[in-house]
Amino acid sequence: MARILVVEDEKDLSRLIADWLKRDHHLVEQVYDGKSALEQMTGTSFDVVVLDWMLPEMQGIEVCRRYRQKGGNAAIIMLTARQSLDDKAEGFESGADDYLTKPFQLKELAMRVKALLRRSSSEHHTKLSIRNIELDIENHRVLKDGKEVHLLPKEFRLLEFLLRHPQRVFSADEILDSVWEMDSNAHHDTVRGHVTRLRKKLDSDGEPSVIVTVHGVGYKLGTEDA
Structure with a gap:
């Protein structure tokens, strides 16, 4: 699972790209203009950014x-949509790692994302932790005080999602979109139930x-003083 930002001002295309990448169990965020993209990219850690060249507010190449x-x-x-060799050279010189000409097949984009992830140093950051809990992404294990805790697949993904966004509060809808993706049978009670089970499995007495439930908003990762 990687964290990916899609920057595309054509919202229908952006949604198609995001939905396709979520099939590979990536966490996908979307913005629609260059200024917002730069703010998001500099304020948040992403593994891959899918960046359109022609954007409002600021051109993708300038971003x-x-x-x-x-x-x-x-x-x-x-x-x-630019296809000339000079345009491609300008794109690479600006710092792009890959260049895909429109129109393109979503499957090809997904393949290129996978290739970049294999090359990316971020691929090696395979462990996330909070307090006495460690999540090992590569081996799909969770340890509490050094002892393995069995989590169901969606419990594991929910914990990983929150660990990757330690400062953010997420609504139930945002969690459903990122963790359950296109599962139409999931709803707010589904999220609530998984949160309850994770607490039972991972919480420690007196801690x-x-x-944490942020009333009226959603859920966030607990901190020492939460």
Whole structure:
């Protein structure tokens, strides 16, 4: 599972790209203009950014250039209808890692994302933790005080999702969209039930809960002083 940002101002295309990438169990976020993209890219850690060249507010190539100047190291795939060799050279010189010409097949985009993830150094960050709990992504294991805790697949994905976003509060709808994706049978009670089970399996007596309910908003990862 990787964290991917899709930057595409054509919202129907953006949705199609996001839905396709979620099939590979990636966490996908979407923005629709260059200014928002740069803010999101510099404020959040992504593994891959799918970046359209032609964007409102700021061109994708300028977003890419400024992001690299700020030290950003996410892999970037540039999407564009421009096909000339000079345009491709400009895209790579701005800091893009790959270049895909529109129109394209979603399957090809997914293959290129996989290839970039194999090359990316972020692929090696396979363990996430909070307090006495460690989630081992590569081996699909969760340890509490060094002892393995059995989690169901969606419990594992929910915990991983929250661990990857330690400061954010997510509504039930946002969690459903990211963790359950296109499962039409999942609903708010599904999220609530999984949160309850994770608490029973992972919480320690006298300690704040691993998952905190923010009333009227949603859920977030618990901290030491939560």
